Amino acid sequence: MVKLSKRLQTIAGYVPEGARLADIGSDHALLPVYLAERGRVSFAVAGEINAGPLAAADKQVKLAGLGSVVSVRQGDGLAVIGPGEADVVTIAGMGGSLIATILEEGSAKLAGVRKLVLQPNVAEDQVRRWLTAHDWVLEDETIVEEDGKYYEVLSAVRHPEPLHANAELYRPRPLEGCGMLESDELVRFGPYLTLRPNDVFFRKWASEADKLDRIAEGMARGGTEAAAQRRKEFEAERDRIKEVMRCLQKAKPSSSS
CATH class of the missing domain: 1.10.287 (Helix Hairpins)
Known part of the structure; x- marks a missing residue:
């Protein structure tokens, strides 16, 4: 069975049981294969734009015998899924600006998505701003260290009152000694x-x-x-x-x- 790095393990922990997952920029498809092997997802798309990683993902899925559960697809961002095909989207291992662009350009594909699990390598603030501007609410976040690098994993969900929830989440707080x-x-x-x-x-x-x-x-x-x-x-x-x-x-x- 596939083993994950600490970073990917943290992301996997936010994917709910029975999810229909779209892993964008899936590289070797480690995350969807890991979740599928453990019965954590009912279906997954491993999306990749580049031929090399796409081939590696396809090989990983075939070695695991999971071709009926994990679909490897080539395409740019959320173009690899149809509307309503996934209810959880993971995007990891790229800059926050690129993650925000992928979400913006593929916003029509997010209609049936209930959770986003995002791991920007840099510019985490740009991801938080995109989420707030598009009525997603951060439900949790974790920071992990691996090989001398720091990674923040952000989990965001739909909310019945996103404006109120985000206003409360980002309301200025007193910090003793720092105003x-x-x-x-x-x-x-x-x-x-x-x-x-x-x-x-x-x-x-x-x-x-x-x-x-x-x-x-x-x-x-x-x-x-x-x-x-x-x-x-x-x-x-x-x-x-x-x-x-x-x-x-x-x-x-x-x-x-």
Whole structure:
């Protein structure tokens, strides 16, 4: 049976029992094959645009003897499924901007979909913004570390009152010693991740602050007025990240283990 990485295992955990799954950018079809082998999905589409990964996915499905359950298809984004064919969509391993574009361009295919499980490699905030703008509500999110990289997995669902639910989810929160955690900051850091921050979360943001520090140092050598202004902006962003992390650690010391 197929074994999954920690990242894919986390995504699999959000797929409900009996789902009709569309895994977009499926690569080797590891996720749908894993779920099908365990009887977790009734049907799955492994969608891939590139010929190499498509062939690898087809081989994986045939080796597992799951051709009647997992359909391997070539196509761009959600073009691989028909309206109402899937009720759960997973998209993982690409940038947040690309994920948002795939969802936007394939929005007509989402009519019968009840859950989205999304794992952007970067720009998670762009995914959260797309979800909110299109009346999806984040139900949960998890951060995992694997091979020195950090991955956020976002699970979003339909909601009877999405505007109210999202307004509550991203409502500014008081953060002891840091003033308010504003809506834009909740979009950036994650509304659930900031409620239960763990060691992986803190390591990710320490790494992000370090990156900004290195960028600011490079700007200091630029010598122009514009470079100096940009350096101040990067330094302010770095300082705010450090401040938020410090206050979250202080407020929830028992949750960072």
